[in-house]
Each structure stands twice: as structure tokens, then as C-alpha cells.
Amino acid sequence: MRQTQIFSGLSHPALVEGICDRLGQRPGKAELRKFSNGETSVQIQSSVRDQDVFIVQSGSSKINDNVMELLIMISACKGGSSKSITAVMPYFPYSRQSKKKSHRGAITARMIANLLHVAGVNHVITIDLHASQMQGFFKCPVDNLVAEPLLARWIRNNVPNWRDTVVVSKNPGGTKRVTSLADALKLSFGIVTTDRRRPGRGEGLSLQGSAIFERLGLDGTYETDGLIEEEFDAEAGIAPAETVKVTSNEDAAEDAAEDAEDEADEKKDGPVRGRGRATSAARRLNGNAVNAVPSSPLVKSTRAESFISEDGQDSPRKRLMRTVTAPSASHSPADPTADEYTDERARDVIHGRLVHGHIVDDDHPSPALSAVSFKNRPPRSSNSDDDEPPEHMLNSMMSTCSVEEPELAQPMGGTHDAGDTSEAEEEDLKNPELETTVTLVGNVRDRPVCIVDDMIDKSGSWIAAAETVVKRGGATKVYCMATHGLFGGDCLEEMEECECIERIVVTNSFPIPEDKKARCSKLTIIPVESLLAEAIRRNHHGESMSQLFLHGW
Structure with missing residues (x-):
């Protein structure tokens, strides 16, 4: 291409060589070096006057040096009177810091965009931004290319029986990316979510301030005086009965007579008979609906009958009105509408337990959680003979009636952001004191699975998702696919040792050391x-970029 210069930073020289080979030209000459104190020096040794300049600089392990090199090269080309300057950044640095996560946090990705604008950039070409909304940070046009066509082509050519493949997202934040790839290949998709195990939520919940627990007396802060009806029943010697009797006009008259007697007894005996008056008032209230059909089939007025006299007549002094809930009507087997609202897809939801980032059996012990639970459990009083409620009922009520501790809440308020779950998820998986519940939504049994995300930095969530779809879901093979292979720390080695992972597929947008590749x-x-060479060519000639987003280019 004429009137074009392509310069390379120090982050990924091999990528620039491949781009120039496909465009049929040589990289521009530039000298990049460092002073003894770490400062970066750039010397452009080719003429850039009235030419289109493309500076290719991706991320690397020295990300801050790469950013400074790019900014200085842009400023140097601008001072050399270049016609236009395009920053080609296959991996955009600081893309994961695109929003505030705390009150005093910084939106670093926007700061990088402002620095590029101040340096003099006119156009930006990148691949698969962590959040596509980041394009709004720039004051210049941005071409956010996608690696989806490349990944789709690899699946069609290398995955056996690829038409049966299920594309799975390992967290809620990548659902849109997964559904796009699944729609392009006409495949099924699924999702894996992780959360702190619910039986362990009791340690992070407070029972104080809960009206329900105070009434039940489970937190030891409230002692009830006894139910009024129970005391009245004990005083009157009433025994529960099973029969149901409809209130009639004669019963209403008898109730009115009883009310008069109760008022007279209350004046004579003092406040002790006050409870009887309250019960009689309730009985009179229920007796107003004489021979009426209840508005709801679930609620019926029943009369608790006590002893029956020898002559077969009911004792009016020993009757008490109560309201109970009748059992719901069951559908007969021949009823065609019995299964009308049955969702068969609910069978595709599978749950599992993660301990130290790995799938374990349901009966696997959790020593850390057991120790924490025992340590935080308040001592029971020695004179208490009541049994504790079942654990599953207690945790269910705590999740409804209690509040989480402040450290578990969001710093900026609101609920969890699905796009920011990756870092917190990795921390929870590595925490030895936490047990995680993993949920797989989708049918992957006897099918190959492709777990797709935009980058692979840490291995915890990838290994957890792979073990979930294989050990719980019954998948045959797992392919971990991403655009950017950052592979921080021992990520690549840990994924290599995982028996559930068949292949790890990434692009060369981010440089991978040769020693890691060999191992x-x-x-x-x-x-x-x-992809990048075609984007540069189209940008130089003013052609449309939309063809690069299609699967047939």
C-alpha cells in the first residue's frame, strides 16, 4: 500500500511481521529504548509526512511500558506531520476497569481513551473489548472487531459432531457473547453460574431485628406469654375435634346468649375472663356469614367440637370457631390440564458443590464451614428442652427474614453486576473458607461443550465450569475458547493438568511466551x-468494515 507506514511497538513484534507479510510491505523503522531510570525513548526513523500511520501495540506482561510506548509513538508521528494516525490495539489495556466499583475507584479505561486522544490518535482498531460500551469513551471512531468468525470456523473444522455442540458461558456476564456464537452456528447454549453455598449463609446473616424470629423466640431475645386461644382452651377444657359443622341461625342465637353471659362473668371475675370475651367476639364475627359460601375454596370456617353430652346434644359452652386452610384440590390422572404448566426444561438445571474450586460429591465434608458455623453458633440454654428447627427450614427463613452483613453488600449500592462477576468469582473459588454452589442451565449430556469468553486470565472459573459440565452434566469433551489468552501466573499449567479440558483455544492477539507454549x-x-491486515487495508482505502463482522469473509 502506498502512502502508508506500519510501526510496531515492543509488545508483539511477531504479530506486526505477520500483518506486514499479508499486506506486502515492511514495517516502518523506529527505535525504542529505555534510559537507565526506566524512561521510554522513541525515535521515528522513517518519513511519515502526509501518510497514513498505523501503530500496532497490544498488551503484554509489561502493560504500563506498552501504553507509554504507544502514546509517545503517536505524539512523535503527529509531530512528523502524518496525515492520520490509527492505533491498532488487538488487546485494549485496562479494559476490565471500565466502570466504578467503589466510591473512590477510577474508570481507568476512560483515562486511557483520553490519553490517546490527547496524544493525537485519529482512529482506533481493536478486537473484542471487554465491554462494547467502552467505545463511548473515545472522541474518535473505534472499530471493535470480533473474533467470533474465527472461533466459529475452528469449531466447524476441528470439533467432531460439531452440530451437537453446546456453547456454554461460564458466568452471566458472557451470556450475550455465547448466544451470538450459538445463533451463528445454530447450536444450543447454556450457562454456568456460581454463588456462595446457601447452607453457609447463616454465618453472614443477622437474626436481630427480625419480627418473625422474635415471635418464634429462636434468637433468645423474646419470650412469648403464650397464645390467647391456647390459654382459653386449657381453661375451658376444650379438646380439638375433626368434624366440620356449618353455622346456622340457632347457633348464632346461642352465640349471642354466650356473649351476654361472658360480659356478666367478666364484670364479676375481673380481667381473667377478658380472654373469653375476645374469643367470643371472634366467634361472633365468624358467625355473621350464615349459610354463606366462602369466596375462596381454600378457606373454610370450621367449628372445633369438644365433648358431646350423653343425650347427643352439643354443649354450647364448649364450642370454638376457628379458621383453617383446606388442602388444595389434586388433579385426577385423567385430567388433561393437570400437566399444562409443567416445564420439562426444569430438568436441564443441575446443581453442584465447589470446594477449593473443584466439583465434589454432595456428601463431601466442608471442614472450614463447619468450624466457622460451630464457632459463631450461640450457646444454648441448659434448661431448654425444645429441639432446634431443621437446618433447611432455618436457612430458608433466614434468607427471607434477615439481612446480609454490610461487607457483603455492593459498595456503590444496588445488586451485583453480571459483567463484573469474574474477579469476585475467582476470589471466592480460591478462598479455602468458602464453599460455592454451581448451577448448570442447559442439557449437555453426551455432547461436546465449548466454554466461551473474551479472555483467559485465571484458571479457577474455567476449571470449575469444565468439571461441572463433565462430572455433573455428562458432557463428552470440553473446549475452552477465548479471544485473548492472558494466562496470568500458573493459569495455563493448571488448565493443562485438568482432565476435563480437551483443548484450550485462543487467538494470538496477546503475546504468549514461547516457554509456556512448549509446556x-x-x-x-x-x-x-x-483479520487485522484486512482491517488496515479497508481503513486505508476507505472501504466498509461491515464485511469483517460476517462469518463468510
Whole structure:
């Protein structure tokens, strides 16, 4: 291409060589070096006057040095009177810091966009931003290319029986990316979510201030004086009965006579008979609906009958009105509407337990949680003979009636953001004192699975998702696919050792050290030189970029 210069930073020289080979030209000459105190020095050794300049700089392990190199090179080309300057950034640095996560946090991705604008950039080309909304940070046009066509082509060519493949997202934040790939290949998709195990939520919940628990007396802060009806029943010697009797006009008259007697006895005996008056008032209230059909079939007025006299007549002094809930009507087997609202897809929801980031059996012990629960449990009084409520009932009520501790709430308020779950998820999986519940939504049994995300940085969530779909879901093979292979720390080695992972597929948008490549036999790298070279060519000639987003280019 004429009137074009392509310069390379120090982050990914091999990528620039591949781009220039496909465009049929050589990289521009530039000298990048450092002073003894770490400062970066750039010397552009080719003429850039009235030319279109493309500076290719991706991220690397020295991300801050790469950013400074790019900014200085842009400023140097601007001072050399270049016609336009385009920053080609296959991996955009600081893309995960695109929003505030605390009151005193910084939106670092926007700061990088402002620095590029101040340096003099006119256009930005990148691949798969962590959040596509980041394009609004820039004051210049942004071409956010996608690696989806490359991943889809690899699936069609390398996955056996790829038409049966299920594309799975390992967290809620990547659902849109997964559904896009699944729609392009006409495949099924699923999702894996993780959360702190619910039986352990009791340690993070407070029973204080809960009206229900105070009435039940489970927190030891409230002692009830006894139910009024129970005391009245004990005083009157009434025994519960099973029969149901409809209130008649004669019964209403008898109730009125009883009320008069109760008022007279109350004046004579003092406040002790006050409870009887309250009960009589309730009985009179229920007796007003004589021979009336209740508005709801679930609620019926029943009369608790006590002893029956020898002559077969009921004792009016020993009757008490109560309101009970009748059992719901069951559908007969021949009823065609019995299964009208039955959702068969509910069978595709599978739950599992994660301890130290790995799937375990349901009966696997959790020593850390048991120790914490025992330590935080208040001592029971020695004179209490009541049994504790079942654990599943207690946790269910605590989740409804109690509040979480402040440290578990969001710093900026509101609920959890699905796009920011990756970092917190990795921390929870590595925490030895936490047990995590994992949920798989989708049918993956006897099918290959492709777990897709925009980057692979830490291995915890990838291994957890792979073990979930294989050990719980029954998948045959698992392919971990992402655009950017950052592979921080021992991520690549840990994924290599995981028996549930068949292949690890990434692009070469981010440089991977040669020693890591040699130690990982499962790693497959898809080149993106052709995608970036075509984007540079179209940008130089003013052609449309929309063809690069299609699966047939």
C-alpha cells in the first residue's frame, strides 16, 4: 500500500511481521529504548509526512511500558506531520476497569481513551473489548472487531459432531457473547453460574431485628406469654375435634346468649375472663356469614367440637370457631390440564458443590464451614428442652427474614453486576473458607461443550465450569475458547493438568511466551493477522468494515 507506514511497538513484534507479510510491505523503522531510570525513548526513523500511520501495540506482561510506548509513538508521528494516525490495539489495556466499583475507584479505561486522544490518535482498531460500551469513551471512531468468525470456523473444522455442540458461558456476564456464537452456528447454549453455598449463609446473616424470629423466640431475645386461644382452651377444657359443622341461625342465637353471659362473668371475675370475651367476639364475627359460601375454596370456617353430652346434644359452652386452610384440590390422572404448566426444561438445571474450586460429591465434608458455623453458633440454654428447627427450614427463613452483613453488600449500592462477576468469582473459588454452589442451565449430556469468553486470565472459573459440565452434566469433551489468552501466573499449567479440558483455544492477539507454549500440549492458537491486515487495508482505502463482522469473509 502506498502512502502508508506500519510501526510496531515492543509488545508483539511477531504479530506486526505477520500483518506486514499479508499486506506486502515492511514495517516502518523506529527505535525504542529505555534510559537507565526506566524512561521510554522513541525515535521515528522513517518519513511519515502526509501518510497514513498505523501503530500496532497490544498488551503484554509489561502493560504500563506498552501504553507509554504507544502514546509517545503517536505524539512523535503527529509531530512528523502524518496525515492520520490509527492505533491498532488487538488487546485494549485496562479494559476490565471500565466502570466504578467503589466510591473512590477510577474508570481507568476512560483515562486511557483520553490519553490517546490527547496524544493525537485519529482512529482506533481493536478486537473484542471487554465491554462494547467502552467505545463511548473515545472522541474518535473505534472499530471493535470480533473474533467470533474465527472461533466459529475452528469449531466447524476441528470439533467432531460439531452440530451437537453446546456453547456454554461460564458466568452471566458472557451470556450475550455465547448466544451470538450459538445463533451463528445454530447450536444450543447454556450457562454456568456460581454463588456462595446457601447452607453457609447463616454465618453472614443477622437474626436481630427480625419480627418473625422474635415471635418464634429462636434468637433468645423474646419470650412469648403464650397464645390467647391456647390459654382459653386449657381453661375451658376444650379438646380439638375433626368434624366440620356449618353455622346456622340457632347457633348464632346461642352465640349471642354466650356473649351476654361472658360480659356478666367478666364484670364479676375481673380481667381473667377478658380472654373469653375476645374469643367470643371472634366467634361472633365468624358467625355473621350464615349459610354463606366462602369466596375462596381454600378457606373454610370450621367449628372445633369438644365433648358431646350423653343425650347427643352439643354443649354450647364448649364450642370454638376457628379458621383453617383446606388442602388444595389434586388433579385426577385423567385430567388433561393437570400437566399444562409443567416445564420439562426444569430438568436441564443441575446443581453442584465447589470446594477449593473443584466439583465434589454432595456428601463431601466442608471442614472450614463447619468450624466457622460451630464457632459463631450461640450457646444454648441448659434448661431448654425444645429441639432446634431443621437446618433447611432455618436457612430458608433466614434468607427471607434477615439481612446480609454490610461487607457483603455492593459498595456503590444496588445488586451485583453480571459483567463484573469474574474477579469476585475467582476470589471466592480460591478462598479455602468458602464453599460455592454451581448451577448448570442447559442439557449437555453426551455432547461436546465449548466454554466461551473474551479472555483467559485465571484458571479457577474455567476449571470449575469444565468439571461441572463433565462430572455433573455428562458432557463428552470440553473446549475452552477465548479471544485473548492472558494466562496470568500458573493459569495455563493448571488448565493443562485438568482432565476435563480437551483443548484450550485462543487467538494470538496477546503475546504468549514461547516457554509456556512448549509446556502446554492442549493449547491451540488461532492467528488474527489476516483479520487485522484486512482491517488496515479497508481503513486505508476507505472501504466498509461491515464485511469483517460476517462469518463468510
